[in-house]
Amino acid sequence: MRKGLLGRKVGMTQVFDEEGKAVPVTVIEAGPNVVVNIRTPERDGYAALQLGHEEVRGDRLNRPMRGQFAKGKVKPQRFLREIRVEASDLTEFAVGQEIKVDVFNAGDYVDVRGTSKGKGFAGAIKRHGMHRGPMAHGSKYHRRPGSLGAKGPARVFKGRKLPGRMGGEKVSVQHLKVVKVDPGRNLLLLKGAVPGARSGLILIRDSLR
Numbered sequence: 001m002r003k004g005l006l007g008r009k010v011g012m013t014q015v016f017d018e019e020g021k022a023v024p025v026t027v028i029e030a031g032p033n034v035v036v037n038i039r040t041p042e043r044d045g046y047a048a049l050q051l052g053h054e055e056v057r058g059d060r061l062n063r064p065m066r067g068q069f070a071k072g073k074v075k076p077q078r079f080l081r082e083i084r085v086e087a088s089d090l091t092e093f094a095v096g097q098e099i100k101v102d103v104f105n106a107g108d109y110v111d112v113r114g115t116s117k118g119k120g121f122a123g124a125i126k127r128h129g130m131h132r133g134p135m136a137h138g139s140k141y142h143r144r145p146g147s148l149g150a151k152g153p154a155r156v157f158k159g160r161k162l163p164g165r166m167g168g169e170k171v172s173v174q175h176l177k178v179v180k181v182d183p184g185r186n187l188l189l190l191k192g193a194v195p196g197a198r199s200g201l202i203l204i205r206d207s208l209r
Contacts, residue, residue: 003103004083004205005030006053026194033099047087052077108178109207114196118168128161171195175209
């Protein structure tokens with residue numbers, strides 16, 4: 001059964017393993033999540049769970065959203081995300097059921113998805129890692145993006161690496177090890193870095209690899 005959870009990034013720290021080696025970890029406050037809706041192959045064409053994270057006042061939502069929560073008799077949630085599951089696993093879940101951080105165990109491997117930090121407008125060197133030109137006084141070419149292609153097409157092809165807005169995109173990191181699970185505080189410690197700023201929304205799935 002594939003597992004999934006929504007949470008917020010708390011920050012980074014380090015823990016020590018049995019050999020006394022420092023292990024860099026990202027702390028995630030994961031869950032508890034609420035099953036808001038269940039997608040079935042017969043009705044929706046696919047099998048998935050719609051999870052809600054963080055209770056919010058009903059007057060902060062529009063009328064269609066309030067109606068969706070009222071239909072399932074679930075308290076309004078700030079974030080909603082769908083987790084694909086196998087159709088045979090749907091019988092283990094019910095609308096209103098809570099899913100907590102203890103669905104994962106230390107030693108598991110997970111895939112994490114978050115929104116990277118927005119860095120504003122950036123040049124081609126910072127944004128794409130291009131090499132700069134000579135820095136000599138005679139050179140009139142230092143940090144520019146370079147040739148845009150042949151003269152014949154008389155246009156810039158799509159996908160050309162140019163300066164522009166950097167960051168603020170969905171980023172996935174695969175195969176991170178779960179170092180520790182703290183059910184009492186709803187904390188999940190993952191080895192390594194996780195995309196996004198502190199308190200950013202994080203989607204955690206068990207690893208596909």
